[in-house]
Amino acid sequence: MKDPRAVVKGIELEVKKVEVGRITWRSVLLGLLLIPINIWWVVVVEVKWYTLDGSCLPLFVTPVFMLFLVVLLNQALRKLKPRLALTRTELIVVYVMLVVSETMAGHDTLQNLMGSIGHAFWYASPENRWDELFHRYIPRWLMMSDMNALRGFYEGGTSFYRAKYIIPWIKPLFFWAVFVMLLVWVMACINIMIRRQWAEQEKLSYPIVRLPVEITKETAFSDFFRNKVMWYGFGTAFSIGVLNGLHYLNPAVPWIKYIKLYDIGIYFTEAPWNAMGWTPISMYPFMIGLAFFLPADLSFSCWFFYVFRKIQQVVGRAAGLHQVPGFPFFNEQASGGWIALAIVALFASRRQIAAVWKKAFGMGTAPDKDEPMSYRATVLGFIAGVIGLILFSRAMGMSYPFIIVFFLIYFLLSLAMTRVRAELGSPHEIYFVNPHDIMAATLGTRIMDNPTKTAMACFYWFNRCYRNHPMPNQIEAFKIAEETGTDNRGLLKVIIAATAFSIFFVYWAHLHLLYREGAAIAIGYKDWVGWESFNRLARWMNEPSGPQGTRIAAMIGGFVFTFFLKYMRTMFVWWPFHPAGYALAVSFAMDYFWFAFFVSWLIKTVIIRYGGMKAHRNAIPFFFGLILGDYTIGSIWAIIGPVWGRSTYKIFI
Numbered sequence: 001m002k003d004p005r006a007v008v009k010g011i012e013l014e015v016k017k018v019e020v021g022r023i024t025w026r027s028v029l030l031g032l033l034l035i036p037i038n039i040w041w042v043v044v045v046e047v048k049w050y051t052l053d054g055s056c057l058p059l060f061v062t063p064v065f066m067l068f069l070v071v072l073l074n075q076a077l078r079k080l081k082p083r084l085a086l087t088r089t090e091l092i093v094v095y096v097m098l099v100v101s102e103t104m105a106g107h108d109t110l111q112n113l114m115g116s117i118g119h120a121f122w123y124a125s126p127e128n129r130w131d132e133l134f135h136r137y138i139p140r141w142l143m144m145s146d147m148n149a150l151r152g153f154y155e156g157g158t159s160f161y162r163a164k165y166i167i168p169w170i171k172p173l174f175f176w177a178v179f180v181m182l183l184v185w186v187m188a189c190i191n192i193m194i195r196r197q198w199a200e201q202e203k204l205s206y207p208i209v210r211l212p213v214e215i216t217k218e219t220a221f222s223d224f225f226r227n228k229v230m231w232y233g234f235g236t237a238f239s240i241g242v243l244n245g246l247h248y249l250n251p252a253v254p255w256i257k258y259i260k261l262y263d264i265g266i267y268f269t270e271a272p273w274n275a276m277g278w279t280p281i282s283m284y285p286f287m288i289g290l291a292f293f294l295p296a297d298l299s300f301s302c303w304f305f306y307v308f309r310k311i312q313q314v315v316g317r318a319a320g321l322h323q324v325p326g327f328p329f330f331n332e333q334a335s336g337g338w339i340a341l342a343i344v345a346l347f348a349s350r351r352q353i354a355a356v357w358k359k360a361f362g363m364g365t366a367p368d369k370d371e372p373m374s375y376r377a378t379v380l381g382f383i384a385g386v387i388g389l390i391l392f393s394r395a396m397g398m399s400y401p402f403i404i405v406f407f408l409i410y411f412l413l414s415l416a417m418t419r420v421r422a423e424l425g426s427p428h429e430i431y432f433v434n435p436h437d438i439m440a441a442t443l444g445t446r447i448m449d450n451p452t453k454t455a456m457a458c459f460y461w462f463n464r465c466y467r468n469h470p471m472p473n474q475i476e477a478f479k480i481a482e483e484t485g486t487d488n489r490g491l492l493k494v495i496i497a498a499t500a501f502s503i504f505f506v507y508w509a510h511l512h513l514l515y516r517e518g519a520a521i522a523i524g525y526k527d528w529v530g531w532e533s534f535n536r537l538a539r540w541m542n543e544p545s546g547p548q549g550t551r552i553a554a555m556i557g558g559f560v561f562t563f564f565l566k567y568m569r570t571m572f573v574w575w576p577f578h579p580a581g582y583a584l585a586v587s588f589a590m591d592y593f594w595f596a597f598f599v600s601w602l603i604k605t606v607i608i609r610y611g612g613m614k615a616h617r618n619a620i621p622f623f624f625g626l627i628l629g630d631y632t633i634g635s636i637w638a639i640i641g642p643v644w645g646r647s648t649y650k651i652f653i
Contacts, residue, residue: 021481023490027090030070031097031498036505038062038098042105043509045638048522052638053652055106055468058427059208059290059627061651063098065635068628070094071215089486091216093494096477100495101502104180106468110506112461112529113176114514118144119530120457122154130534133541137454139396142172153511156518160511169511177503182388183462184499187414187471188492189382192372194345194415195478197352198422206479207293207425208472211627213483229618233625234632237285241633245649259283261592261653275317276310281595284652286634289626290425291593291600292619296608298424299601301581306594309585329554331432332441334587336558338433341583342412344566345419372478372492396458397451402439406456409435410463414471420580421472422479428472430587434463436536441555444546457537461529470499558586592653 041062045052054061071091078085086094104110120138124130144150146168152158153165160166198204214224224230240256247255258281265279291299312328321327346353358364360379368375386407393403413435417428436456445453477495481488514522565579584590590597600623607615634651641648 021089021485021487023093023487023494024087024090027086027093028097028494028497030086030090031094031494032501034066034094034098035101035498035502036509038066038101039105039502039505040509041638042102043111043506043513044642046107047111047510048513048517049638049641049647051641051648051650052634053107053650054634054638055102055108056427056429057286057467057652058421058425058472059211059286060099060102060106060468061631061634062638063095063102064211064628064631066098067091067095067212068215068632071220075221088216088218088484092212092480092484092486093491095212095216096480096491097494097498099473099477100470100498101505103468103470103473104499104502105506105509108465108467108469109462110180110503110510112464114510115519115527116458116461116530116533117172117176118150118153119527120534121145121147122150123530123534128535128538130538133538134450134454134457134534137397137451138458139455142175142396143458144168144172152515154518154520156514156516156521158515160515165511165515169507173507177500177507179389179392180462180503181496181500182385182392184470184474185496186382186385186389186411188372188474188495189378189385190411190415191418191471191475191478192375192378192492193353193356193382194349195371195475197349198419198475199479199482201352202348204422205293205295205425206422206476207290208421209476209480209483210293211624213480214624215628216484224621224624227621230621230625230628233289233622234629235625237289237626237629238633240285241630241637241649241651245633245637248649259285272314272317275313275322277313278591279310280591282592283599284593284596284630285626286630286651287593287596288600288603289623289630291597292604292623294424294426294600296601296604297576298426298578298581299597299604300576301578302424302426302584302590303594303598303601304577305582305585306590308582324550326550326554329551330586331437332551332554333558333561334430334433334583335438335441336555336560337562337579337583337586338413338416338430339409339438339555340559340562340566341419341580342416344563344579345415370488372488393455393459396455398455399449399452402448402452402456405439405443406435406459409438413466414469416583417466417469418472418475420584422475424578424580424584426580426584427467427589427593428469428584429465429467429589429592430584431465433587434460436460436463438555440540440545441548441551444544444548445540446544446546448540450541453537453540457533460533460536464529464532558583 042055046055052061070086074086074091120130120135120143124135138145144153149165149168152160199206214220217224240259243253244255244259246253261280261282263278263280265276268274268276268279309330316322316328326332355364355366356375357379359366359368359375366375371378373381389407390400390403393406394400398406413430413433417430420426420428436459439456448456474495477491478488480486481491520527562579562582565577565582568575569578585594604616607619630651637648637650
């Protein structure tokens with residue numbers, strides 16, 4: 001018989017555990033108050049001033065900076081009014097809500113939508129004949145066609161708060177909000193299906209969550225913030241940002257030249273070396289810090305395959321292959337590589353996914369008590385979400401077979417990026433890798449009817465690039481919840497609510513700003529998204545094509561090579577190449593960062609080789625400091641610029 005005192009003690013511990021991880025209304029309210037501030041900040045600095053590309057990085061800048069400030073203020077509150085201080089769970093909830101808001105406000109989501117929603121009508125002309133080619137296929141309930149409302153939007157100099165402007169926007173923005181919520185919901189369901197496999201079975205490292213987890217610890221002010229090594233890293237990055245920022249304002253101030261992009265390709269002027277083209281090096285402190293938390297073979301593969309990519313160009317020029325249109329087909333290689341990564345991830349998770357579906361239909365016993373949602377609700381929610389996306393796309397005029405293929409490719413790419421983020425934590429700017437290009441190359445545009453082509457053009461805004469993709473950030477939120485004891489089920493509700501709340505404020509921020517500034521005038525505005533969307537649509541209609549054998553062969557080559565790298569890595573412990581490094585390097589994701597990865601890999605290798613794991617552990621705070629210091633000074637410059645009314649230094653690009 002158990003000791004009653006032990007039973008009581010166990011119950012007390014369980015109650016305490018639940019209390020610690022409980023999501024409170026005050027944390028949600030604080031997050032709701034900070035979301036509009038973050039969204040407005042992001043929209044102003046990325047759309048008007050273009051002075052902070054915070055949403056382009058895997059670890060968003062502004063949520064980290066705002067969390068840093070909240071943690072500092074909370075520590076002061078802890079000393080003055082301990083009972084009012086936020087718990088770690090409450091801090092995590094605020095941070096996750098800010099991250100969710102940036103997935104909606106950032107470069108590659110609703111900013112892109114606002115750059116294309118009225119483009120097809122505003123820029124139609126007798127020369128491009130868009131009105132004849134595809135205007136009749138564009139769903140008017142989804143895209144803006146009211147020329148009076150668009151005039152204020154593009155030309156600016158007016159206020160949005162007039163009925164003649166507000167009313168035409170309500171219907172298209174509402175339906176796009178419904179579509180985005182469907183996408184986010186399906187992503188959440190997929191993440192719940194694979195979460196346990198990645199976090200508990202494979203124990204992926206999730207490098208992106210390390211910093212927010214550290215600075216929200218109850219002991220952070222005794223361990224993290226009192227660590228001198230961390231402040232050395234912070235001071236190094238912060239000082240560089242101050243110096244380079246002052247140089248930006250006054251060129252007479254000295255600066256550190258090679259921190260940001262410096263093209264070494266200009267020194268290779270003779271054939272075949274001039275085939276290298278633009279070859280930038282950079283030593284961004286934040287990226288050196290982030291890369292330090294990757295396994296050495298992963299960071300090695302990222303920079304190595306970038307060099308390998310340049311070798312392909314040089315060898316191709318020497319062999320005369322550069323005369324073949326499209327050579328060396330990096331976009332197609334990348335497409336094959338990313339799809340291969342998705343299939344590898346699905347294969348590795350096949351038993352977990354099967355267990356989820358069996359449990360959902362009463363044929364299995366897979367535990368789901370600690371999941372964000374029961375497996376039954378997850379599977380039924382996934383099915384409902386997919387059906388919703390299909391019906392939505394069909395209402396746009398898209399044919400069923402192409403709907404299935406389009407979203408299959410989209411979610412495979414999303415899964416691959418989520419896997420790479422969970423394992424590698426690297427940027428995933430996989431430009432030109434999207435369902436549109438893959439389908440055009442493999443199926444051809446000739447077999448697509450015009451409504452299908454037009455619907456795909458209207459979808460381009462969320463497929464152009466994937467830097468602030470919601471799905472990786474969702475699974476990282478679940479990982480943070482796991483490590484901090486936060487209620488996962490409550491956190492899922494917070495994520496969904498914060499997404500809907502953020503969509504509204506992103507719409508408001510853009511319309512308020514652009515009716516004042518003018519979308520055609522704003523410095524950083526996304527007009528090119530519309531040009532890419534509808535110029536390509538016009539080309540598809542004017543010059544329909546069939547499957548392109550050379551591009552298909554390149555995709556197959558990238559697919560097979562990625563599987564080869566995965567096989568070798570599985571079979572041989574000494575094999576140094578990671579398949580994700582190849583897919584990243586040939587898809588533009590490493591262009592900005594390859595040299596920073598090299599520097600970080602070299603530093604980490606030297607530390608481990610000559611100092612051992614103890615030296616590595618002692619160095620970790622320095623690299624946390626590099627990230628936090630760089631993000632802090634970058635955020636400060638992004639505040640000074642809009643307040644001062646001029647462009648200022650930005651820590652990235």
